[in-house]
Amino acid sequence: MSSLGAIVRGNLRNNAVHFALASVGVIVGIAAFAFFLALGAGVREVVLGKIFPLDQLEVIAKSMTLDVGPVSLGLASDVLDEKAAEQLRGVAGVRGVYPKMKLTAPAIGLGGKQIIGNDIRTELIIDGVDPALVQGEFSGSDQFRVVPDPLATTPTACAADSACPKDMYCGKPYRGGPGKVCRDYVPVIASPHMLEIYNGSLRRAYNLPRLNPDFLIGVTLDMQVGASMVQAAEKDELLYEKLKLVGFSDKAVPLGVTLPLSQVARYNVHFGAPEAATRYHSIIVKIESKDQVAAVAKAIEELGFEVTDGGAEQAGFLISVFVLVFSLLSTIIVGIAAVNIMHVFFMLVYERQREIGIMRAVGARRSDIQRIILGEAACVGLIAGAIGVGLAYATSRVFDYVSAQHLPDFPYKPETYFAFSVDLVALALGFAAGFCVLGAWLPARRAARMDPAAVLTGR
Amino acid sequence: MIRARGIRKSYRLAGARAGELPVLRGVDFDVEDGEFAAVIGRSGSGKSTLLALLGGLDSDYSGELKVAGKDLRTLSDAELSAYRNATIGFVFQAFHLLDHLSCEDNVALPALFRVDGKESKEARLTRARELMDTVGIADKIGARPGTLSGGQKQRLAIARALYHRPKLLICDEPTGNLDSASAAAIIALFRRLRDESGVTLTIVTHDPTIAAAADRVIEIRDGVVELAGGGEEVQA
Numbered sequence: 001m002s003s004l005g006a007i008v009r010g011n012l013r014n015n016a017v018h019f020a021l022a023s024v025g026v027i028v029g030i031a032a033f034a035f036f037l038a039l040g041a042g043v044r045e046v047v048l049g050k051i052f053p054l055d056q057l058e059v060i061a062k063s064m065t066l067d068v069g070p071v072s073l074g075l076a077s078d079v080l081d082e083k084a085a086e087q088l089r090g091v092a093g094v095r096g097v098y099p100k101m102k103l104t105a106p107a108i109g110l111g112g113k114q115i116i117g118n119d120i121r122t123e124l125i126i127d128g129v130d131p132a133l134v135q136g137e138f139s140g141s142d143q144f145r146v147v148p149d150p151l152a153t154t155p156t157a158c159a160a161d162s163a164c165p166k167d168m169y170c171g172k173p174y175r176g177g178p179g180k181v182c183r184d185y186v187p188v189i190a191s192p193h194m195l196e197i198y199n200g201s202l203r204r205a206y207n208l209p210r211l212n213p214d215f216l217i218g219v220t221l222d223m224q225v226g227a228s229m230v231q232a233a234e235k236d237e238l239l240y241e242k243l244k245l246v247g248f249s250d251k252a253v254p255l256g257v258t259l260p261l262s263q264v265a266r267y268n269v270h271f272g273a274p275e276a277a278t279r280y281h282s283i284i285v286k287i288e289s290k291d292q293v294a295a296v297a298k299a300i301e302e303l304g305f306e307v308t309d310g311g312a313e314q315a316g317f318l319i320s321v322f323v324l325v326f327s328l329l330s331t332i333i334v335g336i337a338a339v340n341i342m343h344v345f346f347m348l349v350y351e352r353q354r355e356i357g358i359m360r361a362v363g364a365r366r367s368d369i370q371r372i373i374l375g376e377a378a379c380v381g382l383i384a385g386a387i388g389v390g391l392a393y394a395t396s397r398v399f400d401y402v403s404a405q406h407l408p409d410f411p412y413k414p415e416t417y418f419a420f421s422v423d424l425v426a427l428a429l430g431f432a433a434g435f436c437v438l439g440a441w442l443p444a445r446r447a448a449r450m451d452p453a454a455v456l457t458g459r
Numbered sequence: 460m461i462r463a464r465g466i467r468k469s470y471r472l473a474g475a476r477a478g479e480l481p482v483l484r485g486v487d488f489d490v491e492d493g494e495f496a497a498v499i500g501r502s503g504s505g506k507s508t509l510l511a512l513l514g515g516l517d518s519d520y521s522g523e524l525k526v527a528g529k530d531l532r533t534l535s536d537a538e539l540s541a542y543r544n545a546t547i548g549f550v551f552q553a554f555h556l557l558d559h560l561s562c563e564d565n566v567a568l569p570a571l572f573r574v575d576g577k578e579s580k581e582a583r584l585t586r587a588r589e590l591m592d593t594v595g596i597a598d599k600i601g602a603r604p605g606t607l608s609g610g611q612k613q614r615l616a617i618a619r620a621l622y623h624r625p626k627l628l629i630c631d632e633p634t635g636n637l638d639s640a641s642a643a644a645i646i647a648l649f650r651r652l653r654d655e656s657g658v659t660l661t662i663v664t665h666d667p668t669i670a671a672a673a674d675r676v677i678e679i680r681d682g683v684v685e686l687a688g689g690g691e692e693v694q695a
Contacts, residue, residue: 006580007571014559358555361516362619363544363572365537453511456551457631 004368007359008375015348019376022344023384025337026432030388033330034420034428035395040323041419047315055290058100058308059088059283059300079279084305088285091299093292098133099280101264102126105235105271106228109243109257111221116208123229125256128264133284134189138247140217146262147184150174155181169220172240185220185244188259191252200409210409219245221257225267235271251284282308334435341439345377349447356447357455366448373447377440378433385432389425396420460627460659461490461513466522468508482508483520484682490675492626495653495660497673504679506663507631513661514549514629515539527626537574544572548620548658552632554612556604562615563587563600569622590618594648610641617648621658628652630662634669646672 012019061080080099088097103126112120131144150173157179158170164182171183192213199210221243226235243257252258268276287296297307349356356369364372396418403417466486469479482505490496500506511517512524515531518539524531527546534542543549556565566587570578578586591597594614596607604612613633620628630649634642646669653660662669670676678685 004571010559010564354555355557358557359568359572360540361514361543361549361555362569362622363540365540365572367537368540368572451517453508453514453516456516456549456555457507457511 004372004375007372008379011352011372011376012379015376018344018348019380022341023337023380023387023436025340026334026381026384026436027388027391029330029334029337029435030385030428030432031391031395032333033327033431034389034392034424035418036326036330037323037424037427038392038396038418038420040319040326041421041424042414042417043322044319045419046414046417047319055287055293057285057287057293057297057300059084059285059305060281060308062304062306079281080283080305081280082278085280085283087303088283088300088305091285091296091303093288093296093299094285095288096132096286098130098284098286099261100130100282100284101128101261101268101279102281103128103225103259103264104268104276105226106230106233107223107225107267108227108229109221109223111219114219115211115216121229124223125253126264127253127256127258128261129251129258129284130261133251133286134247134249137249137251138189140187140246141249143246144187144189144260146260146266147186149266150183155183158182169242171222171242174239174241176238176240183242186223186241186259186263187246188221188243188257189247189249189252190216190245190257191254192248192250193254195248196413200413213248216245217247221245226271239267239270334431338435338439341377341380341436342442345373345440345443346446349373349443349450352447353450353455356450357452360450360452361456369450370444370448373440373444374437377436377444381433381436382429384436385429388432389420389428392428393420460492460494460527461488461496461661462523462525463488464523466509466512466520466524468505468512468517468520482682483512483679485522486679486682486684488677488684490659490661493653493657493659494674495650495672496662496675496677497670498661498663498677498679499665499670500679500685505682506679509679510629510631510661510663513627514547515542540572541574544569544574545623546625547627547629548617548622548625550613550616550620550628550630550633552635554604554609554616554636556612556615556619558603558605560604562591562596562602562604562607565604565615566590566618566622568619573623586622587618590621591615593621593652594618608641609637610644613637613641613645614648617645617652621652621656624656625658627659627661630660630664632664632666633662634664634666642666643668 059080061084085097085099088094103124107124107126108121109124110119110121112118131141131146134141134144155173156164158164158181161168161170164170168182168184170180173179173181174183195211195213195216202208203210223241223243225239225241227238228234243259249258265277268279285296285300287293300307359369359372396416400416400418403413404415407413464487466483467481468483469481472478472480486505486509498506498509508517512520512531513526515526515534518532518534520532526542529542529546531539531542557568560568563584564587567583570583570586588597588600591600594617596611596614596618599607599611599615604615607615613636617633628649633649634645637645649660649662650672652658662673664670
């Protein structure tokens with residue numbers, strides 16, 4: 001084949017102009033194909049990777065409710081336990097199981113001066129997640145761990161932060177009271193969705209600065225567990241903590257702050273019963289591959305649990321339809337280009353009858369002639385495909401530039417709308433080469449069946 | 460080398476003249492190993508058709524045609540291709556060189572289709588240069604065929620035909636496009652090649668000088684062999 005390759009290379013050089021003209025349609029078709037596939041993959045990455053992560057499911061206890069006027073009364077337990085987690089670990093296709101726990105006591109946060117110039121007092125929505133769920137996801141993920149129980153240690157009195165060991169602060173005792181003691185910061189993570197909503201909408205309404213996530217790492221917030229703006233909900237005893245933001249993760253609660261699971265369990269036990277330590281409100285199930293999501297969801301439902309529908313399925317379906325429609329259009333363009341390739345190759349085969357006859361006379365088999373023509377077509381396809389992919393990439397960069405410069409910010413606005421993977425490039429090149437080979441099939445067949453005697457002897 | 464018995468060949472005509480046009484009507488002749496045979500006859504007598512059959516370019520005929528012990532009608536396309544590649548060499552009136560390849564690449568073209576063991580590019584080019592030297596155009600190494608004179612092109616085509624040391628050289632009017640001096644040089648080259656390598660020569664020609672130089676002349680008239688004998692004998 002390598003020796004035939006020399007002939008193919010020579011013919012490509014010799015007929016470069018013909019091939020260049022023939023490949024214009026392929027270039028345009030493949031550019032459209034790669035552009036829309038990359039756009040679909042990029043949008044899918046944002047929608048299913050950030051807004052609705054599709055490689056995980058959130059499992060909750062099956063709910064049974066009775067609606068009484070405006071109130072929905074729960075008729076069964078709405079919590080999960082360690083036994084449920086164990087059952088979920090046994091489902092085929094499950095890569096990991098990570099319980100989540102909601103704070104069952106009210107909490108208030110006070111802070112924000114470092115960021116926006118004024119302190120804000122707000123009710124806090126708090127979730128607890130297993131630190132293993134976010135391990136390695138961001139640079140400070142190793143700091144996201146439960147801190148020692150203040151009730152199990154003897155606090156050191158202090159007057160200022162400098163009197164405390166590094167990474168501690170001088171603040172109110174855990175259960176309140178006079179004086180100050182050295183305390184651990186409670187690490188928290190926040191959802192990037194909150195930042196997106198803030199930067200995309202809230203900051204405009206309140207004329208606040210745009211926030212950079214890197215700048216926010218290390219920001220602290222005072223928290224009073226048990227306190228509430230709703231007087232009836234307030235507990236008799238309050239716990240005092242200082243939260244420190246260690247990172248952003250889409251595994252965090254979309255609106256609120258997320259603490260290590262055991263930290264939340266500690267508060268729930270403090271304000272409730274000891275068994276609150278293992279009463280989970282949901283469990284995140286990580287799936288081995290996105291293709292297994294449906295099968296795993298079905299298996300989980302068969303175990304008697306409910307899978308929350310975050311809209312991922314519908315979003316995924318819509319994106320697939322979008323990609324399918326545009327891929328189909330691109331395929332039609334490449335298909336028309338393949339017909340053009342066929343015409344050009346028919347013409348070239350006619351023009352090169354003598355050359356083909358000579359090759360047959362010196363020993364080329366029909367299959368050699370066919371391979372030479374198809375090899376040329378494949379090369380034309382690969383070159384045109386590469387140019388098409390390059391054109392798609394260049395267009396995508398222009399698109400991203402225009403978006404960054406001229407489109408207003410909106411939640412989840414991505415830096416790029418496109419995802420050009422190696423697989424996509426290989427697919428586009430294979431597609432281009434495949435269609436060109438298909439277009440050249442009949443001309444190659446005709447060339448292989450040409451009567452060399454008639455051509456060479458002028459009969 | 461060649462044994463032809465009762466060779467018949469017709470062409471199918473289409474259109475208003477639809478039907479069979481017989482070209483060879485039972486051709487019998489033999490050519491011995493190392494012989495120089497000239498096939499002569501008027502235009503349309505079937506000479507080129509016979510050449511195509513001998514060269515394995517066409518296997519749609521009836522009768523028995525054995526070349527170098529091979530019954531050509533029974534060979535598959537791959538076997539016929541291997542036969543054309545290794546057993547015979549073609550030389551055409553119109554040279555049939557590939558203008559976009561260099562002279563050496565033209566000579567080495569048969570090597571690209573060799574099925575029993577590929578040669579390195581270096582080996583191919585060495586053999587090609589050696590053959591160009593043999594046919595007297597060593598100074599044209601690296602040139603393109605388009606820059607060569609008619610006689611030089613034909614020498615290049617002969618070098619290509621000799622690449623795989625064929626047993627039989629089949630030539631179709633090899634001097635038809637050459638002036639008399641070049642034609643004489645080509646005839647001398649054929650004789651030298653035959654004497655040095657023992658290759659069998661079968662040349663279709665109108666040229667009486669070639670016919671005169673041949674060991675055997677096969678005259679075809681109206682699709683049958685009219686005369687077969689020594690060249691000088693036929694001239695006489």
